[in-house]
Amino acid sequence: MSKAWKLMRVMVKMQLSMANKSSMEKFGYIMIGLMMIPFGLLILFFIQGIIGNMYAALEPIGNEGVILGLLFVMMTFIFCFTSIGTVLSSFYFAEDVESFISLPFQPYQILFGKSAVPFLSLYGLNTILLLPSLVFYGIHSGSGVLYYLLGFIVWALTPIIPFVLTAIVLMFIMRFANISKNKDRTKVLVGLLGFVFAIGINVLVRLDSGTGNAAEMLTQQNALLELVTKFFPTAYFSSIALTDIGSWTGLFYFLLFVALSLGAILLFLTVGQRFYFKGVLGLSGGKRSEFDEEKVQKHVKQQSILMSLWKKEIRIIFRTPTFFTQIVVQSLFFPVFLIIIMMLDPNGPLTGWGTQLNVIEGKKVILGMFGLTVVALGINPASFSSVSRDGKSWFNHLYLPIPASKVILSKLLVSFFMNFLSILLLSLAALIVLKVPFIIWFLWFVISLITGWIASIAGLIIDLYTPKLNWTDEREVFKGRFIGIVPLALEAAVFGVVILILWNSGLEGIWTVSSVLILVLLIITAITQYFLNRMVQQKYYKIL
Known part of the structure; x- marks a missing residue:
């Protein structure tokens, strides 16, 4: 032995050494x-x-x-x-x-x-x-x-x-x-x-x-x-x-x-x-697969650069086993697991829980659901691996005649798409199984979409600032970086303050609180988008 x-x-030592860490x-x-x-x-x-x-x-x-x-x-x-x-x-x-x-x-x-x-x-x-x-x-x-x-x-x-x-x-x-x-x-x-x-x-x-x-x-x-x-x-x-x-x-x-x-x-x-x-x-x-020119020509068609980049990113995620399990499975596990639990126990305590929301103060309902959304969407593996997924092939972007803004936007859309799938599954559970009132669901859905976009930007900013491109195995993009905790911590701090202020404010009514919350989220979206654009200008062509 x-x-x-x-x-x-x-x-x-090979896996946990700090020798090559910056x-x-x-x-x-x-x-x-x-x-x-x-x-x-x-x-x-x-x-x-x-x-x-x-x-x-x-x-x-x-x-x-x-x-x-x-x-x-x-x-x-x-x-x-x-x-x-x-x-x-x-x-x-x-x-x-x-x-x-x-x-x-x-x-x-x-x-x-x-x-x-x-x-x-x-x-x-x-x-x-x-x-x-x-x-x-x-x-x-x-x-x-x-x-x-x-x-x-x-x-x-x-x-x-x-x-x-x-x-x-x-x-x-x-x-x-x-x-x-x-x-x-x-x-x-x-x-x-x-x-x-x-x-x-x-x-x-x-x-x-x-x-x-x-x-x-x-x-x-x-x-x-x-x-x-x-x-x-x-x-x-x-x-x-x-x-x-x-x-x-x-x-x-x-x-x-x-x-x-x-x-x-x-x-x-x-x-x-x-x-x-x-x-x-x-x-x-x-x-070994054979090249069939006729089949290839059937699939060749002109489309926008942004759509081509988006499809490329999606195909890489779904066709690379490590990316598929770490991004798709991890992102969709909680909503799918929740739906299956409720389907197996149709008479359980969760079923029909949404109807009880009508008797709770509207402000508390929408702020509570917003807090749960922040936790559910805070860690988005697709966002904090956006740049690192390319590895050494990232430098190909520097030679292609494609604007940096479109490359980053395509990666941002992919991250948001994974959040959107989670929101969509949770929406089905809320409307069909939990029987959440339509007005509450609609307000939560709009707030969740904005929150998902902000979470995608936050993860992309972190990965763009400290990307890991020199990996030899796809697992290194996720393993040992703990990078997913950083955007979650930032979001929890910012959104936690927002929830605390609105909770203790004199605002009442679900429409009033939701309108103010959406306005605050749009302001945060504009701020994070501005910082992302600035970072793209400063870092895109200087990543080593």
Whole structure:
């Protein structure tokens, strides 16, 4: 295993090294770290409140273990969902994958090294969400030192099994899928697995949620915990291990969880030794297409420069697997997921919620919906990757007889188009499922369109100021830059002040507040558009 550890250290340094980062990028990381402090404190406050309230409600009936069960189920789901993208990117779609095949390493050693960075991303989530949750639960339950000792071990082992199971499934898919003839298409379809996985888990949970008598479960110890963790046995083992500390039952489940985690590592390396190279070698193939002049001539027609540029950008996004999963899937995941949840539960609490908006003060309704829109549209991957997506081919723009304003406008329209798709899907959910009154929907729709345009400009300005053009793999456009947080933070600060002022103002009535809000947004649009035009004049021909 010494070679595997050395390989892992090399790969981690290659991925996370700051050696080639500019001083501006390093300063950006520092600023992002400082901005994340208040967000981190807010997350801790939120977690503490939830666990405290749930413990106060469940502890009298002896079902406080449900808190840990829900926690481990949630983390298992998050780890599986996150691992799909990181495993595919690191194991198969990275540019350096095939270069390792010729080196004197076994498949399991390369797999071990390539697992380091994806695993570190899981431990980041593990530290932010699971670790403070376990600490807060221990505080509320008055647990002793033994709980924190076992809790730390469980925390360290929790990401292993979800990661291993996800990686093994993907290795089987990549081994037997006919990817040599359909390389890019397979990348896109496999990238959509995360989308299907999230929806599938929700369907399974909802289909099973109606079984059993809830009142009877509340009176039986661990009955509710068994229901919550029915599809995630390891979550049940972890919960019992930390709730029945000091008993033989708790010790048995703790040792069982540790044994399963260690066994998962061995299974991962064994399966990887047999199947990993076979899946990787399939990536090198390709499908040869013949040039048909007649078919080409049928599609050749004159059109405006702006439309041609827009179509080119859209095709690059939809035909490049990494861009498709990072931009299209990520942008549309929330609205599609929300619609499916409401369709699966037509009698749920969300259905018909829109009709209740008539009894709420109009100002609060429109400002609240505006705040949710800012959060939903604040991070737009299409905007903060507008320039960086071109990579080294960006410099072709400098030689083509196309005005800089049209190139930037085409990229801005693409970013806005992705926001528009999200707004359109949310509109369908609001009108058809939530039954939001038409007047409220119409005002929200207009405000959302303006907000989406501002969000697109903000992301484009940030990317134009610090583009990443020297990438060798499309993942580098998104990974490790944290650039998406910057426009969201700026928008949250500006729009938060606007919401606060209008909320505490003497303005009343939905039409009055909406009119003032739209006017303010139009002013902000004009200001951001002016700064974008100035930056295009100053930076467009000087980007290095």
